[in-house]
Amino acid sequence: xxxxxxxxxxxxxxxxxxxxxxxxxxxxxxxxxxxxxxxxxxxxxxxxxxxxxxxxxxxxxxxxxxxxxxxxxxxxxxxxxxxxxxxxxxxxxxxxxxxxxxxxxxxxxxxxxxxxxxxxxxxxxxxxxxxxxxxxxxxxxxxxxxxxxxxxxxxxxxxxxxxxxxxxxxxxxxxxxxxxxxxxxxxxxxxxxxxxxxxxxxxxxxxxxxxxxxxxxxxxxxxxxxxxxxxxxxxxxxxxxxxxxxxxxxxxxxxxxxxxxxxxxxxxxxxxxxxxxxxxxxxxxxxxxxxxxxxxxxxxxxxxxxxxxxxxxxxxxxxxxxxxxxxxxxxxxxxxxxxxxxxxxxxxxxxxxxxxxxxxxxxxxxxxxxxxxxxxxxxxxxxxxxxxxxxxxxxxxxxxxxxxxxxxxxxxxx
Ligand code: ATP
Ligand code: MG
Numbered sequence: 001x002x003x004x005x006x007x008x009x010x011x012x013x014x015x016x017x018x019x020x021x022x023x024x025x026x027x028x029x030x031x032x033x034x035x036x037x038x039x040x041x042x043x044x045x046x047x048x049x050x051x052x053x054x055x056x057x058x059x060x061x062x063x064x065x066x067x068x069x070x071x072x073x074x075x076x077x078x079x080x081x082x083x084x085x086x087x088x089x090x091x092x093x094x095x096x097x098x099x100x101x102x103x104x105x106x107x108x109x110x111x112x113x114x115x116x117x118x119x120x121x122x123x124x125x126x127x128x129x130x131x132x133x134x135x136x137x138x139x140x141x142x143x144x145x146x147x148x149x150x151x152x153x154x155x156x157x158x159x160x161x162x163x164x165x166x167x168x169x170x171x172x173x174x175x176x177x178x179x180x181x182x183x184x185x186x187x188x189x190x191x192x193x194x195x196x197x198x199x200x201x202x203x204x205x206x207x208x209x210x211x212x213x214x215x216x217x218x219x220x221x222x223x224x225x226x227x228x229x230x231x232x233x234x235x236x237x238x239x240x241x242x243x244x245x246x247x248x249x250x251x252x253x254x255x256x257x258x259x260x261x262x263x264x265x266x267x268x269x270x271x272x273x274x275x276x277x278x279x280x281x282x283x284x285x286x287x288x289x290x291x292x293x294x295x296x297x298x299x300x301x302x303x304x305x306x307x308x309x310x311x312x313x314x315x316x317x318x319x320x321x322x323x324x325x326x327x328x329x330x331x332x333x334x335x336x337x338x339x340x341x342x343x344x345x346x347x348x349x350x351x352x353x354x355x356x357x358x359x360x361x362x363x364x365x366x367x368x369x370x371x372x373x374x375x376x377x378x379x380x381x382x383x384x385x386x387x388x389x390x391x392x393x394x395x396x397x398x399x400x401x402x403x404x405x406x407x408x409x410x411x412x413x414x
Contacts, residue, residue, distance in 0.1 A: 022321050024315045038152075056297060057088040057297055070084075082114035085113055090135070094299070108130065147251060157314060158319060174235075175230050184206050194220060287306050325374045326356055326373055326374065329378050329379070330391075340381065353413050
C-alpha cells in the first residue's frame with residue numbers, strides 16, 4: 001500500500017519555537033533598540049542577488065564562494081545566489097540606489113543568510129545575521145563607533161563578560177603589499193611542513209594560512225612575521241586612532257596579530273568578538289574595513305566598514321529571557337457566557353490588554369490554563385455574572401476575587 005511520507009525539515013535549517021524563539025527575538029529587539037541609540041538606519045535588501053554580486057565582492061578563493069553558496073538558475077536562465085552574508089548586497093544596493101548622496105551612510109539590517117556547510121552546534125545552513133555598516137567614511141571614528149555599538153549590544157544582552165574583542169590591523173595598500181611578500185617568503189621557506197589546504201592558500205590567498213586551524217600549520221603560522229614592522233606611518237596612525245577611541249569609550253580589546261581577512265580589499269581594522277563558551281563555533285561577531293569592495297563591484301572608490309553577528313550564536317549565550325506574561329485569561333462557563341466572552345475578549349484586546357480565552361474542557365482545566373499561561377488575572381464568566389453584567393476577576397497570585405462591571409474591565413486589568 002502506498003504511504004505518503006511525512007516531509008522532513010531540510011538539514012541545517014531550523015524551526016524556532018518556545019524558549020529558543022524568545023532568545024532569538026530578544027537578540028533582535030535589543031539590536032533594534034541599540035542601533036537606534038547610535039543613529040543607524042534600518043534597511044532591507046533582497047534575499048537573493050545575481051551570483052556575480054557575491055562572486056566578485058567576496059572573491060572566488062574564499063570558502064564562502066568556492067564551497068558554500070546556494071546558487072541556482074531561475075526560470076529565466078539567470079544565475080542567482082541566496083545571500084551568504086549582507087555586505088555584498090548592501091554594497092550593490094548602495095550603487096544601484098544612488099545612496100552615495102547620503103554618505104556617510106550608517107545602516108543596519110538582519111535576516112536569514114544561507115551557506116552550504118556541515119551542520120553542527122552553532123552552525124546551520126540557513127542561519128540569521130544582524131549586520132551594521134558605515135559606508136562612505138574613511139575615518140577611524142567610523143570603526144570606533146561600530147565597535148562601541150557591538151560592545152554595547154553584547155553588554156545589553158548580558159553576555160559581554162564571556163566575550164573578548166580581538167583586534168588587528170591589515171594596514172593600507174602599501175603596508176599590505178610589503179607584509180604579504182614577507183609572509184609568502186616565510187611560508188615558502190616552510191613549504192614542506194604546510195598542510196595540503198595551506199599549500200593551495202599559498203598560491204591563492206597566503207594570508208589565510210595565518211588563521212588556519214590545522215595543527216600542522218600552527219607552528220609555521222605562529223612564527224610568521226607580524227604586520228607591525230611593515231606598517232606605514234599612516235597605517236600606524238589609523239590603528240592608534242582606533243585603539244585610542246576604544247580606550248576613550250571604555251571598550252576592552254586585545255591585539256591578535258594572527259587575525260586576518262583574506263580578501264585584497266580589506267584594509268586597516270579587522271576584528272572578532274570571540275568566546276570559549278560555544279566550542280569551536282566561538283566567533284559571535286566579526287568584521288572590518290573594506291575600502292576596496294565597492295570599487296571591486298565597478299563603483300567609485302568608496303570607504304566602508306562593518307560587522308555581522310550570528311543571531312543563533314548570540315541567542316545560545318543568553319540566559320533564558322522570561323516568558324512575556326499576559327494580563328488575563330477569560331474563563332467562560334456555559335454557552336451563553338462563551339458567546340458573551342467573545343465580545344469581551346475583543347474589547348479588552350482593542351483596549352491594549354493581552355488576554356487569552358480558555359474555551360476547552362471543564363472549569364478546572366480552564367483555570368489551569370490561566371495558571372500555565374502565567375496570567376495575572378482570570379476573569380470568570382458564569383450565568384450569575386452574565387445576569388449582573390460583571391466578570392469575577394481573580395488575582396491568580398493571591399486568590400483575591402472581585403466583581404468588575406464589563407465596561408470597567410480594561411481599566412481594572414491595567
Ligand atoms: P566561522 O569561522 O564560524 O565559519 P565565518 O568567518 O564564516 O565564521 P562570518 O562570515 O564572519 O563568519 O559571519 C559572521 C558571523 O555569522 C559569525 O561570526 C558567526 O557568528 C555567524 N555564522 C557564520 N556562519 C554561520 C553558520 N553556518 N551558522 C550559524 N552562524 C554562523
Ligand atoms: Mg565560515
